[in-house]
Amino acid sequence: MNRGLVSDIVPFSIHDGPGIRTSVYFKGCPLNCRWCHNPESRTGHVHAMVRRDLCRHCGACAVCPMHARGSHGELDVMKCRGCGLCVRLCPAKAVRLCGQVMTPQEVLARVLPDRPFFRERGGVTLSGGEPMAQAEFALALAKCFHEQGIHVALETCGYAPRAAYAAMLPFTDLFLYDWKVSDPAAHRAWTGADPGLIRENLRFLSLQGARIVLRCPMIPGVNDHEEHLRCIGKLTYELAGICRVDLLPYHALGNDKRMQMGLAREDFPVPEANEVERWQAVLSGLSRVPVCR
Ligand code: SF4
Numbered sequence: 001m002n003r004g005l006v007s008d009i010v011p012f013s014i015h016d017g018p019g020i021r022t023s024v025y026f027k028g029c030p031l032n033c034r035w036c037h038n039p040e041s042r043t044g045h046v047h048a049m050v051r052r053d054l055c056r057h058c059g060a061c062a063v064c065p066m067h068a069r070g071s072h073g074e075l076d077v078m079k080c081r082g083c084g085l086c087v088r089l090c091p092a093k094a095v096r097l098c099g100q101v102m103t104p105q106e107v108l109a110r111v112l113p114d115r116p117f118f119r120e121r122g123g124v125t126l127s128g129g130e131p132m133a134q135a136e137f138a139l140a141l142a143k144c145f146h147e148q149g150i151h152v153a154l155e156t157c158g159y160a161p162r163a164a165y166a167a168m169l170p171f172t173d174l175f176l177y178d179w180k181v182s183d184p185a186a187h188r189a190w191t192g193a194d195p196g197l198i199r200e201n202l203r204f205l206s207l208q209g210a211r212i213v214l215r216c217p218m219i220p221g222v223n224d225h226e227e228h229l230r231c232i233g234k235l236t237y238e239l240a241g242i243c244r245v246d247l248l249p250y251h252a253l254g255n256d257k258r259m260q261m262g263l264a265r266e267d268f269p270v271p272e273a274n275e276v277e278r279w280q281a282v283l284s285g286l287s288r289v290p291v292c293r
């Protein structure tokens with residue numbers, strides 16, 4: 001049976017597409033963006049997360065059969081296999097598991113009670129992590145929601161085989177497509193992935209008539225320069241499918257979750273409001289479509 005790994009299902013989302021939506025967060029991503037604000041969705045396995053502020057350093061979790069825990073509550077997330085033993089043993093309730101294997105029908109059952117809140121504009125957003133890293137599961141879910149008449153948005157980094165996107169097209173109303181770093185060498189350095197496939201898939205979806213919102217994280221020191229904004233503006237003229245650009249200014253909320261996973265912080269400067277306004281103004285002058293944030 002088709003099953004997928006989900007990190008969370010969040011109702012009443014207003015930042016993941018039009019209207020009020022329920023976001024289904026897939027677990028696992030082929031990219032390794034250092035500014036990722038959902039680091040728990042990057043790992044493709046079930047694992048523990050530890051609130052170090054609650055930990056009493058009792059050492060009970062050190063019995064971990066995978067040797068993923070230290071005697072002071074430390075966690076090596078890549079060794080953890082999500083057995084749940086330390087969750088059960090922790091007297092401080094400092095540990096929880098992240099990740100759940102679900103069938104499309106189980107996800108549908110979780111989402112359907114939210115349907116009255118979708119009204120005419122809202123719906124479901126498949127997000128992550130990267131939904132297309134579990135392409136069969138994403139397709140099965142999109143079909144389920146489509147059959148129910150629920151609007152489907154797919155948030156994607158674009159790094160999956162073209163055939164997988166072709167299969168999604170009939171069941172996806174809106175693509176929320178990431179455009180992170182325009183320079184290919186810098187893209188490889190900051191995300192660990194070659195951008196060629198991402199660019200080709202974007203072009204393919206546009207040629208197929210998909211509706212696309214380009215989602216552009218703005219990370220000071222990485223892509224906050226005019227050359228990147230010029231490239232985004234050029235894309236909006238080249239690709240008719242792009243109907244809007246969303247600028248997503250960096251925020252540091254991912255660091256709290258990184259620390260719960262036992263990972264080191266990844267800090268970038270948080271941009272001031274006037275800097276974000278300036279990016280929006282510059283890009284608006286270069287773009288065919290509205291630029292929002
Ligand atoms: S859930 Fe806890 S005990 Fe189980 S493998 Fe992970 S860290 Fe170890």
Ligand code: SF4
Pocket residue numbers: 050054055056057058059060061062071072073089090091092093094095
């Ligand atoms: S069992 Fe809980 S309180 Fe004890 S060291 Fe582990 S995380 Fe901390």
